Structure formats: structure tokens, C-alpha cells
Amino acid sequence: MTASLPPVLEVRAAHKRFGAVHALKGVGLKAYRNEVLALLGDNGAGKSTLIKCISGVHEIDEGEILIDGQPVALHSPAAARSAGIETVYQDLALFDNLTPAQNFFCGREIAGPSWLPKGLQFLRTRQMDKDAAAVIERLKVKLPKFDAQVALMSGGQRQAIAVARATVFARKLVILDEPTAALGLRESRKVLDLVDQLRDEGNAVILITHNMEHVVDLADRAIVLRQGHKVGELRPDRSNQKEMVSMIMGAE
Amino acid sequence: MRLKFAWNAGVATSVASGKEPVTGLSLWLRLLGAGPIVILLLLIGVLALSVPMFFTPRNLSNILAQTAVIAVVALGQHLVILTRGIDLSVGSNLALATVLGALMFRVNDNAFVVMATMLAAGGAVGAINGLVYVYGRLPHPFIITLATLSIARGLALELSIGHTTMRGMPETIAVIGGGTTYGIPNSFFVVAGVATLLFVVAKTMVWGRWIYAVGGQPDAARRMGIPVNGVIVSTYVIAGLCAGVGAVLLAGRTEAGSPLYGNLLELDTIAAVIIGGASFLGGRGHIGHALVGAVMIGVIRNALNLLNVNAYYQLIAIGVIIVLAVQSDVLRNHLEGRMRVLQAARVQ
Numbered sequence A: 001m002t003a004s005l006p007p008v009l010e011v012r013a014a015h016k017r018f019g020a021v022h023a024l025k026g027v028g029l030k031a032y033r034n035e036v037l038a039l040l041g042d043n044g045a046g047k048s049t050l051i052k053c054i055s056g057v058h059e060i061d062e063g064e065i066l067i068d069g070q071p072v073a074l075h076s077p078a079a080a081r082s083a084g085i086e087t088v089y090q091d092l093a094l095f096d097n098l099t100p101a102q103n104f105f106c107g108r109e110i111a112g113p114s115w116l117p118k119g120l121q122f123l124r125t126r127q128m129d130k131d132a133a134a135v136i137e138r139l140k141v142k143l144p145k146f147d148a149q150v151a152l153m154s155g156g157q158r159q160a161i162a163v164a165r166a167t168v169f170a171r172k173l174v175i176l177d178e179p180t181a182a183l184g185l186r187e188s189r190k191v192l193d194l195v196d197q198l199r200d201e202g203n204a205v206i207l208i209t210h211n212m213e214h215v216v217d218l219a220d221r222a223i224v225l226r227q228g229h230k231v232g233e234l235r236p237d238r239s240n241q242k243e244m245v246s247m248i249m250g251a252e
Numbered sequence B: 001m002r003l004k005f006a007w008n009a010g011v012a013t014s015v016a017s018g019k020e021p022v023t024g025l026s027l028w029l030r031l032l033g034a035g036p037i038v039i040l041l042l043l044i045g046v047l048a049l050s051v052p053m054f055f056t057p058r059n060l061s062n063i064l065a066q067t068a069v070i071a072v073v074a075l076g077q078h079l080v081i082l083t084r085g086i087d088l089s090v091g092s093n094l095a096l097a098t099v100l101g102a103l104m105f106r107v108n109d110n111a112f113v114v115m116a117t118m119l120a121a122g123g124a125v126g127a128i129n130g131l132v133y134v135y136g137r138l139p140h141p142f143i144i145t146l147a148t149l150s151i152a153r154g155l156a157l158e159l160s161i162g163h164t165t166m167r168g169m170p171e172t173i174a175v176i177g178g179g180t181t182y183g184i185p186n187s188f189f190v191v192a193g194v195a196t197l198l199f200v201v202a203k204t205m206v207w208g209r210w211i212y213a214v215g216g217q218p219d220a221a222r223r224m225g226i227p228v229n230g231v232i233v234s235t236y237v238i239a240g241l242c243a244g245v246g247a248v249l250l251a252g253r254t255e256a257g258s259p260l261y262g263n264l265l266e267l268d269t270i271a272a273v274i275i276g277g278a279s280f281l282g283g284r285g286h287i288g289h290a291l292v293g294a295v296m297i298g299v300i301r302n303a304l305n306l307l308n309v310n311a312y313y314q315l316i317a318i319g320v321i322i323v324l325a326v327q328s329d330v331l332r333n334h335l336e337g338r339m340r341v342l343q344a345a346r347v348q
């Protein structure tokens, strides 16, 4: 549907080794705006490794990463974030001791005056609270208390906060690593609604999940990894669900 | 034991009444948070009524003066504990600073120069702690600060060449450490000033927010682009500077430096932070906790002194209180876990 525009993100022939483990063996992918790309594969297939290379946690050993057609070097998570890539990690990377608003802006605080070094600037707490409240409102996330520590919130609420944080700063690409793995039915639904919304707001979305229902429901395209190789790519619907599963399993 | 019981009671009532549990639990949590200050006020009230000499202006002023050193060093210790660390070297660091200050006084009796010497010595030991911990990739700050505990004390003994007290401090430092203004010890104002400064840094500046983030979830902090190493090193430098301030106060009050000062100060300051209500698990606590804890230790010591209780029992009393404080930290974690489950149940 967006084939005419260049991909927001392109990975070409990426290799990643951890000592003797060859986790990615020449994987390529393209992600487009207004599109949810499902990244599928059995445990250990290399999904998390691939997205950690894209979000700057790991660096690829060989291959290329392009953003809007330009090759980039993502040396750190901060570099990826400033390139417009937001990640919702499998472990959420939330700060239990901080409030949702403080979590949203952690590492990217609104502060001033700007002539001081960042660390010595004064927090604009009211501004950040206001902005965070607006996002929570827009995404229709229900939180028990806006100024409570994240430690006191349920799995679904925490997941929603992590996704909402990504939406605050998402400009190009949002990556979600198994965002519903630990959630009940209703909480999962809420998170998937957020994913839908992210796409509708013009982001490219990469979604890792083991739930085929969610893939068929939500994803525009799916890529399957197995043992570090890309073994397939298709447009998921009810009719090819079986085919997807056998690609993931590697059995006919 | 009583805390455990209260916890069970809270959960029991909560199961009975649908929407109540969350409010019931958060009430318990808030009570636990206010615990230390409530206990301190009760303690002061009880002592005022039962120990004749306790609640007199003179004795209260004494308590403040005796607590000042613990309090100011605990302020720095608190920042280190916020980042899940610990500084065992503060006592030796303070001793070394007083010895260097006393040596400097023999060469140059300018108060500013002597004070700067003590602060610089404290900050330098702190910087060594932080840098070796972070860039030496040590598994825990326990190791390096245990090493500097030993090294700084050894250096202090070596430099003082066998003198246990090195008499002589500039008049200004003696006034800061030992003088009073309207009956209030000057050291109290120093502690208040340092506390205010650190409060502003911790609560209103980006750096302070980063300290809490690093303590809450170091891995996430790194992924969010926070300069984790710099934040950690800074807390040890500040802890060292606070030990330097403590050195100025103690050397001023006694008008001397000594390699024996600050013995077991690491224990007192860690106890103050934990008794005051900060968490060993990192990222939880504030300046007030360190101050409340320090005053509590000061009050208990003072009362036991007035009651002529053997000094050994003071050590035992402080130890027991530490266990109770850590227990209430554990309890708080239980309650928070409970709260999460209830929240999840509410959404379903």
C-alpha cells in the first residue's frame, strides 16, 4: 500500500555473533509507515537480537541499517531514539520507583535553562505532568492514580505505560517485543488497540508476538525467522495461518 | 512481629470488601512511609515525660551538636544508597581529612585554606571510590570502599606520626564546629544548609532525577540514554565531600584533628539512612529519611547516656533498630506486590 514511498527502516544482510553463537545470519527487512510488520519465529530464532540491533542496544557485525534510505550507525540506544526509533522492550525498561509521567520523560526530561549543562538544569515538572496526562488521555489508558509509583500498577497498566512512553516520542518507528506475553485477555486487547493507534498515527510498527490471532488481526505483513535466517515473508490472513505456523516450526 | 500482624489484618479486611482493598493497602503503605518520623516524635514525647534532664534547651542543643556529624555524612551516604551502593569508607575518610587539615594548619593558618584542604581530601577519596568502582568494573562498591576504609585510616595514622590528637584549628572553624547562635549549635545550620542544597539537587534538577532512575533500574537507565557511570561516580564524590564537611565540624568542635575520628561512622550513617526509611533496594528515599534517622540515633544515644546505660547496650539497641527498619522495608515490598495483584484483578 505504501510501496511507492521508501521504507522508513531497512536492514540489509545483518549478521550478529555472540562468541560462538551466530544469532543473525544475513537477515534483511523493510518497514513502512502506516504498516504493522509482524516478526515471527520460535524461541531463540533471533527476533530480540534483531530488534536490539535496530534499537541500538547491540551493534551489527556485518550488514547495513538505513533510515529513510540513509545508512546510519546506531551505536547506542540514545542514537536510535534520536533517529526516531522507539522500543518497548520485552522487560519494559520501566522505573518502578517513578510515576508514569516521570517514566515517560526519563532520559529526555523537559528542563531549563538551556545554557546550563543538561544534568544541572531544573525539571519542568508541571509541563511534563501535563504532557504525560494528555498522552494518557489520548490513548485512553486507565491508571489507578496518575501520581502513584509504577511499582503499584498491574502488568497491563505497566505495559500500557511502556507503550505510551514510546508513543510520546515516536516519530518514525515503534518496536514492540512480545508486548502481550504476560497479559490477560482484556489487557492484551488494550495494548493491541494502542498498536493500532500507533500505526494510524503514521508510524511504522514492528511487532514481535507468538499469538497468531493477533498477527492475523493486526499485522499487514509478516516476516518469519528461523535459526537466524529469514525463511519467509507473507501477508497474514486466516487462509495462510497454517502456513505461517509451519514456517515458524520448520516442519511441513 | 507486630508489623507482620498488621499486614495480615490489612489483607484480611481487604478481601472482604470489593473495592476497599486498594485503599486499605495504600493506607498501610502510607503509614509505613510516615513510620520513622512518627516513631521519632513518639520517642521524643516519651523521653520528655520520663527522663528528667532530656527535654531541656541545653540537652536538646547538645543532641543537635552531637548529631550534626552523623547527619551531614548520612546525607551523602543516602545518595550512594539511592543508587544501590554503599560507602564504607566515610569514617576513615573523615579522619584522614581532619589529619590533613591539622597538618595544613601548621603550614598555613588561614581558615579557608584549612577548610578547603579537608573538603578536597574528602572529595578525592570519594572520587577514587566512584571511579575504581565504575571503571574497574567491580561487582559491588562494598569492595573498593572497604579497601579505602583501610587505606585512608592507615594514611591518617601514618601522617599523624603517632599523635592521637593534633591540636589546633583556625578560630573560624572552631566557631563553625563548636559555637552556638542564640543557643543553637552552628553545626546545625551547616547541616541544614547542606540538606537544603542536596534537596534542591535531588528533587528539582535533572541530575537528581537521574540518581533515582539509576537506583530504580540501572539497566533501563542505560537504555534511556542516562549517563549511568557519571551519575554513580557523582554520588561517591558527594558522599566524600559530605565526609569532608563532617571533618570540618568535628575538627572545629574539638579544635583538633585525629586519625581515630569517625570510628564506626559508616555504621552510624548507614543505620541512619535505613532507620530513617530509605530502601536498600535503591531508588527509594529522600533527604528527610537520612535526617530523621540521624536524629533518632542521636536521641537514643543521648537518652541512654542520661539514664546511665552502659555504652555497649547502645550498640545493641542501634543494631536491633536496624533489623526492625529493614524488616519494615521488606514488609513494604510485600504490600506493594499485593497492591499490584489487586490492581490487575480490578482491570479484569
Ligand SMILES: Nc1ncnc2c1ncn2[C@@H]1O[C@H](COP(=O)(O)OP(=O)(O)O)[C@@H](O)[C@H]1O
Pocket: A018, A021, A022, A023, A041, A042, A043, A044, A045, A046, A047, A048, A049, A050
Ligand atoms: N547477549 C547474548 N549473549 C549471547 N547469546 C545471546 C545473547 N542474546 C541472544 N543470544 C543468543 O542468540 C540467539 C537468539 O536469541 P534471541 O534473539 O533472544 O531469540 P528470540 O528473541 O527469537 O527468542 C539465541 O541462541 C540466544 O541464546
Ligand SMILES: [Mg+2]
Pocket: A047, A048, A090
Ligand atoms: Mg525474545
